[in-house]
Each structure stands twice: as structure tokens, then as C-alpha cells.
Amino acid sequence: MAETLLLTGATGYIASHTWVALHQAGYNVVGIDNLCNSNRAVVERLARITGATPNFVEGDVRDRALLDKLFAEHKISGAIHFAALKAVGESVSKPIEYYSNNLNGLLTLCAAMQSANVKQLVFSSSATVYGNPHAVPILEDFPLSATNPYGQTKLMGEQILRDLEISDESWRIGYLRYFNPVGAHESGLIGEDPGGIPNNLMPYVAQVAGGRRQKLSVYGGDYPTVDGTGVRDYIHVCDLADGHVAALKYLREQPRGMTVNLGTGRGYSVLEVVKAYERASGRPVPYEIVARRPGDIASCYADPALARELLGWRAQHDIDRMCEDSWRWQSMNPNGFAG
Amino acid sequence: MAETLLLTGATGYIASHTWVALHQAGYNVVGIDNLCNSNRAVVERLARITGATPNFVEGDVRDRALLDKLFAEHKISGAIHFAALKAVGESVSKPIEYYSNNLNGLLTLCAAMQSANVKQLVFSSSATVYGNPHAVPILEDFPLSATNPYGQTKLMGEQILRDLEISDESWRIGYLRYFNPVGAHESGLIGEDPGGIPNNLMPYVAQVAGGRRQKLSVYGGDYPTVDGTGVRDYIHVCDLADGHVAALKYLREQPRGMTVNLGTGRGYSVLEVVKAYERASGRPVPYEIVARRPGDIASCYADPALARELLGWRAQHDIDRMCEDSWRWQSMNPNGFAG
Numbered sequence: 001m002a003e004t005l006l007l008t009g010a011t012g013y014i015a016s017h018t019w020v021a022l023h024q025a026g027y028n029v030v031g032i033d034n035l036c037n038s039n040r041a042v043v044e045r046l047a048r049i050t051g052a053t054p055n056f057v058e059g060d061v062r063d064r065a066l067l068d069k070l071f072a073e074h075k076i077s078g079a080i081h082f083a084a085l086k087a088v089g090e091s092v093s094k095p096i097e098y099y100s101n102n103l104n105g106l107l108t109l110c111a112a113m114q115s116a117n118v119k120q121l122v123f124s125s126s127a128t129v130y131g132n133p134h135a136v137p138i139l140e141d142f143p144l145s146a147t148n149p150y151g152q153t154k155l156m157g158e159q160i161l162r163d164l165e166i167s168d169e170s171w172r173i174g175y176l177r178y179f180n181p182v183g184a185h186e187s188g189l190i191g192e193d194p195g196g197i198p199n200n201l202m203p204y205v206a207q208v209a210g211g212r213r214q215k216l217s218v219y220g221g222d223y224p225t226v227d228g229t230g231v232r233d234y235i236h237v238c239d240l241a242d243g244h245v246a247a248l249k250y251l252r253e254q255p256r257g258m259t260v261n262l263g264t265g266r267g268y269s270v271l272e273v274v275k276a277y278e279r280a281s282g283r284p285v286p287y288e289i290v291a292r293r294p295g296d297i298a299s300c301y302a303d304p305a306l307a308r309e310l311l312g313w314r315a316q317h318d319i320d321r322m323c324e325d326s327w328r329w330q331s332m333n334p335n336g337f338a339g
Numbered sequence: 340m341a342e343t344l345l346l347t348g349a350t351g352y353i354a355s356h357t358w359v360a361l362h363q364a365g366y367n368v369v370g371i372d373n374l375c376n377s378n379r380a381v382v383e384r385l386a387r388i389t390g391a392t393p394n395f396v397e398g399d400v401r402d403r404a405l406l407d408k409l410f411a412e413h414k415i416s417g418a419i420h421f422a423a424l425k426a427v428g429e430s431v432s433k434p435i436e437y438y439s440n441n442l443n444g445l446l447t448l449c450a451a452m453q454s455a456n457v458k459q460l461v462f463s464s465s466a467t468v469y470g471n472p473h474a475v476p477i478l479e480d481f482p483l484s485a486t487n488p489y490g491q492t493k494l495m496g497e498q499i500l501r502d503l504e505i506s507d508e509s510w511r512i513g514y515l516r517y518f519n520p521v522g523a524h525e526s527g528l529i530g531e532d533p534g535g536i537p538n539n540l541m542p543y544v545a546q547v548a549g550g551r552r553q554k555l556s557v558y559g560g561d562y563p564t565v566d567g568t569g570v571r572d573y574i575h576v577c578d579l580a581d582g583h584v585a586a587l588k589y590l591r592e593q594p595r596g597m598t599v600n601l602g603t604g605r606g607y608s609v610l611e612v613v614k615a616y617e618r619a620s621g622r623p624v625p626y627e628i629v630a631r632r633p634g635d636i637a638s639c640y641a642d643p644a645l646a647r648e649l650l651g652w653r654a655q656h657d658i659d660r661m662c663e664d665s666w667r668w669q670s671m672n673p674n675g676f677a678g
Binding site: 095100160 | 432436443447449495499502505506
């Protein structure tokens with residue numbers, strides 16, 4: 001019989017792509033989301049992609065009674081905890097909201113899982129826990145730090161889960177440190193739908209290519225990189241989704257958890273992304289080099305060897321494919337799910 | 340008109356003594372406690388000490404609706420957040436409970452205060468945030484770390500509040516890092532009432548002197564200290580209480596918050612405490628030197644100069660007075676508040 005997984009923040013960008021991957025891998029999924037940062041239309045799109053009716057529950061992961069109900073109604077064997085607020089700038093202006101959402105969400109989920117004796121958990125961590133890394137590529141045993149409340153919530157989340165593992169060794173926890181997810185499902189039916197002005201590069205580039213924004217501001221052209229612009233490790237969201245499936249398999253088969261980077265191991269500069277997007281879309285992406293942003297670093301990319309070794313997983317899609325899939329999503333949904 | 344303060348965890352050990360000090364300093368107090376680790380009898384004792392009826396509300400600081408009600412009903416100008424679980428060993432075995440109580444408690448209080456536009460807060464931090472300090476005496480700018488989930492909750496609590504201050508500079512937050520509170524109010528009516536086997540030295544010594552326990556186990560007799568036993572900075576709980584009154588005055592008068600150690604600056608060894616307790620009680624305190632506990636350090640005491648400079652506060656009571664007041668409380672209440 002197929003295993004059933006609980007996905008929190010299930011209609012978000014990474015979660016929705018993971019939902020598809022889990023469906024394809026034969027899992028049943030129960031998805032919960034309070035829709036504070038995502039759109040109910042995702043559920044209908046998931047139905048079209050998977051050909052099945054998604055089991056979606058609108059609700060907040062901090063609602064303990066609701067979680068207890070879900071664990072009682074379904075034979076859930078594990079959870080992937082995506083639910084979290086994730087905008088760095090907003091986290092600086094609204095720290096209590098961020099800590100409350102991200103920490104209380106995690107704590108409520110863990111408490112409900114403990115009660116239900118469900119102890120397999122995949123945690124959405126982030127490369128942000130490396131703070132300003134002293135070197136690249138980044139290894140999992142690099143020192144951890146945070147430079148803003150969003151990063152703190154990920155760092156604290158990892159700490160809380162490590163203490164949970166110490167208290168009860170029957171837990172199996174996977175800490176997945178995402179690099180920069182981009183792209184979209186090849187169907188063009190789901191993708192990243194940032195509210196307002198995109199915080200991340202590729203959705204912004206997509207909106208410039210699509211004509212929704214005039215030009216891209218590139219923060220810093222004098223970094224010690226291939227062309228002076230910042231280098232990041234972009235990873236196709238479907239590769240990331242597959243990483244979750246691989247992590248769940250590992251947790252089921254091994255007597256321990258793991259902490260791995262999910263990145264490609266290859267960095268691209270802002271201008272390399274711009275050029276790739278122009279190729280993929282056939283549209284110009286005008287840009288302007290402006291001052292560096294305080295806190296930004298020159299170069300950040302993963303060493304993905306441990307994920308390959310432990311999970312047998314590696315990213316498959318290159319930057320051109322990331323841009324092509326992003327562009328298909330952007331063209332088909334110029335205003336995101338609301339359109 | 341007198342200011343009104345909200346005290347969370349109000350019937351706990353330090354909070355109840357602070358309640359008395361605040362009353363004497365002319366404040367009105369609204370106290371809230373879920374009584375998970377304290378006794379309702381404290382309220383009646385406070386009435387006897389202060390000659391006034393304490394305004395006590397049984398409830399959980401994580402109950403946002405209750406907090407909103409309290410802020411609506413009373414003209415509260417600030418809060419002292421005592422409510423927290425504090426047993427190091429228990430925090431290792433029940434981390435989710437500790438994180439939930441201590442972090443959600445703080446976050447719920449801050450959110451309610453923000454809504455009510457009440458932005459003066461004194462936070463019960465602890466010397467535990469210095470982890471294993473590299474030197475003594477300990478200064479406020481020493482590096483911070485934690486060695487167990489309880490310590491993590493204090494460290495994370497400080498981080499959350501610092502991010503809150505950055506997001507909104509109208510907050511005035513006092514971070515009080517307590518060393519080792521001991522002793523009791525001179526009336527003998529309130530004092531420390533640990534449930535079960537005491538985790539801390541002086542309550543244990545008190546129960547040995549009182550005949551409730553046979554002998555004291557002293558963990559380690561070969562530390563590089565005056566007599567080989569561990570040295571700590573014990574501070575009379577009434578001095579600590581006065582520190583809170585001084586901190587509130589500072590927050591009202593200064594355009595900024597502060598972080599200070601509340602300790603005496605003088606360390607005493609376990610055996611020095613034992614001897615002082617024997618003098619104060621006139622009873623023998625049998626003890627046995629046993630192996631060191633992993634994680635314990637030789638010596639830990641505060642540099643209290645900053646608190647003196649900023650708050651005009653310093654501890655007044657010496658170790659003999661601490662033991663005398665502890666013994667009076669112990670003799671009058673051999674079984675704590677339950678007796």
C-alpha cells in the first residue's frame with residue numbers, strides 16, 4: 001500500500017513541484033496550506049498535471065487541533081515541512097511574524113507528529129544557514145550563522161530538530177539546504193508566483209522578458225567573478241523536488257537522518273542568467289548595473305557531493321532548461337495564478 | 340498615577356520576589372501564570388507581604404486572546420517576561436516542550452504588546468547564554484552560545500528581541516542575564532519551591548539541612564578552585580528583584596535598551612556554600628564528593644560593573660544572608676507551598 005505523506009505549505013513553489021514528484025513516485029499526499037502566500041488555483045493545476053484529485057486542506061500548520069485531526073484521519077508515515085515565510089527583507093521589518101510562522105509552525109508540527117508517533121521528517125532548510133561562507137564550494141560542515149531573521153528561523157529550526165533527535169533517537173530527519181530554486185514544471189501549469197515585486201533574480205528576469213517590468217537592476221558589477229556580477233547556484237525546482245523523493249527513500253532505508261546541500265555545484269553570474277534567459281525566451285532583457293547591496297557576497301555555490309553519495313541524487317537540468325521552463329510558465333501565466 | 344506592569348510567569352520564584360519589589364516601588368502589577376511550575380498559594384502569600392490583593396490571572400502566556408484582553412482592560416505600560424521552563428536536564432529530554440513554551444511564549448507576548456503599542460519589555464535571560472565562557476569574570480560582550488535546549492531558548496529569545504528592536508526602534512528592551520538566584524524574602528513567606536529533586540545547589544542544601552534529604556552529592560572535587568569544588572556567582576533573589584525595578588527605571592528614562600549581568604561578581608565554591616548554610620541553619624549538611632558532571636565548568640561569575648554603571652544597581656546581600664533567608668523559608672515551609 002502506498003505511503004501517505006503530509007506536506008505543509010503544500011501550495012507553495014517548491015512544495016507544489018514536490019507534490020507532483022511524490023505523486024509520480026507513488027506516494028499519497030495530504031497537503032495543507034493557509035494560502036497566505038500561495039493560491040488555491042495551484043490545487044486545480046496539480047489535478048491537471050497528476051490526473052488525480054489532490055487531497056488539499058486549507059489551514060495553518062500552527063493549528064494543533066487541525067494537525068491532530070489529519071494524523072487521525074490518514075495513515076501518515078512522514079512529513080515534509082515546507083510551510084514558512086521566506087522574504088529576507090520582509091523578515092527584517094516583521095521579525096515577530098517570521099519567527100512565529102516559521103518556529104511555531106515547526107514546533108506545532110513536531111508536537112503533533114510526536115503525539116501521532118510519526119517520526120520521519122524532511123525539513124526545508126536553506127543555504128542561508130551558511131551566512132557569509134568563508135569559501136566556495138560550500139560543504140555541509142561549514143560553520144553556520146544567519147544575517148537576518150529569515151535566516152535565523154532556518155538556523156533555529158535546524159537546532160530545534162537536532163535537539164529533538166537527541167531527545168528521541170527514533171526520529172529520522174532530513175535537513176535539505178536548498179540553493180536557488182528556479183524554473184517550473186514542464187507543463188507550464190505551476191511555477192513561482194511571487195506577490196508584488198519579485199525578490200529573486202529569475203522571476204524578475206522573467207517579468208522583464210515578459211514585458212511586465214522595464215529593466216533589471218543588477219546589484220554590483222565589480223565582484224571578483226567571471227563578469228563582475230554575483231554568482232549563485234541555481235537549481236531547477238523539479239530537480240529539487242526529486243531531491244525530496246530521494247531524501248524520503250533514504251530516511252526509510254537508513255537508521256539515521258542526514259543533512260545535505262541541494263544545489264548543482266555550478267554557479268552562474270547574473271549576466272549569464274540574463275543571456276540564457278534571452279536565448280530561451282527570444283526576448284531582450286534590458287539591465288542596468290547599480291551599486292552592490294549591503295550583505296551580498298560575490299559567489300555562492302554548493303558542493304553537492306554528499307547528496308549524490310547519500311541520496312544517489314544529482315541535479316539533471318542545466319541553466320538553459322531552467323530558463324526555458326521558467327519562460328513557458330511566465331508566457332502561459334503572465335500574471336501568475338491570479339491571471 | 341502609578342504605572343501598571345504585566346508580569347508573566349508571575350508566581351514563579353524570581354517573579355514573585357520581583358512582584359513584591361515592584362509593589363514597594365509603587366507599581367501596579369497584573370500577574371499571569373499557568374501554574375504549570377508554581378503554586379496558587381503564592382498569591383495569598385503575596386497578599387500577606389504586600390497588604391494588598393494581588394491582581395493575578397491564571398492563564399498561559401501563549402494564549403493570545405487572553406493577553407489582548409489584559410492589555411485592553413488595564414493601562415499596561417510594560418512587561419517583565421519571566422514565564423519559561425528552566426530545568427536544563429528536562430530540556431534535553433523534552434526539547435519541543437521547552438522551545439514551545441519559551442519561544443512561543445515570548446513571541447505571543449511580543450505580538451500582543453505590538454498590537455497594544457506597549458513596547459517596554461524586560462526579558463529574563465540567563466548567564467547560560469555565555470555557554471562555556473573562556474574567562475571569568477564574565478563580561479556582557481563575551482561570545483554567546485548554548486549547551487542545551489534550555490540555553491538555546493534563552494539565546495534565541497535574545498536574538499528574536501534584538502531583531503524586534505531593529506525592526507522598530509521604539510521598543511525599549513532590557514536583557515537581564517541572571518547568575519544563580521538563591522535565598523528568599525525575609526518574611527519566609529515566599530521562596531524557591533522546586534518540584535521533585537532540586538536541580539540547583541542551594542534548594543538541595545536547604546532540604547539536606549532540613550532533614551528532607553540525607554546528603555548532598557558534590558560533583559567534582561578536583562577543579563582548579565579554592566577547594567576543588569565548582570565556583571558560582573550566587574545572588575540573593577531580592578537583589579535580583581531590585582535589579583528589575585532598576586531596569587524598568589532605566590528603560591523609562593533612557594532612549595535605549597540594555598543588556599546587563601545580574602550577579603554579585605563574587606564566586607563561592609560548593610563547600611563555601613555548605614559551610615555558610617551550616618552556620619545559618621545550625622544544622623549539619625553532610626556531603627559526598629562524587630565525579631564531575633559532563634559539561635560543568637570550574638568557575639563562573641559575573642562582572643557586574645555594567646549593571647552598576649547603567650542601572651545604579653548592585654547586589655547588597657552576602658552569602659550568609661542568602662543562607663539565612665533560605666533557611667527561614669525552608670524551616671517555615673519544609674514542603675514548600677504545598678505543605
